[in-house]
Amino acid sequence: MGDPMGDSKDQQNLRKQDARFHLANERTLLAWLRTSIGIMAFGFVVVKFSIFIKQLAYLVGKDVVVPQSGYSSFIGILLVAVGAIVILLAFIKFKQTEQRITDDSYRPSSKLITFITTIILIISVLLILYLISNSLAIKEL
Secondary structure, three states, X not given: OOOHHHHHHHHHHHHHHHHHHHHHHHHHHHHHHHHHHHXXXXXXXXXXXHHHHHHHHHHHOOOOOOOOOOHHXXXXXXXXXXXXXXXXXXXXXXXXXXXXXXXXXXXXXOHHHHHHHHHHHHHHHHHHHHHHHHHXXXXXX
């Protein structure tokens, strides 16, 4: 028969290990939340940047033509929406991982990371195209 004290130590070690997994899961959620806040803050800056340029031109007293295409507002709002979606997906992933750790059935998945990377890459390309088009429009003036 097994040693009752040995079984107790094994159970304690298992509980400690389980706690570490849950704490790591919480840290991952917090990292995703920080990332989403950063994405939303960047979206806010993108939306407000064209307003800032207009106000700066007014204060300096120069007639600066700021393109009125509205892409910066669209891209900024898109970034804020992506940040909000990241929060939702991170929470869902956190709860799924929490349940899988408890059930001892956890298997790693990179679907969320792949999705977010793809979305950010697409938005980055849109920002690059926007900046290039604005740069060309300013050179023509």
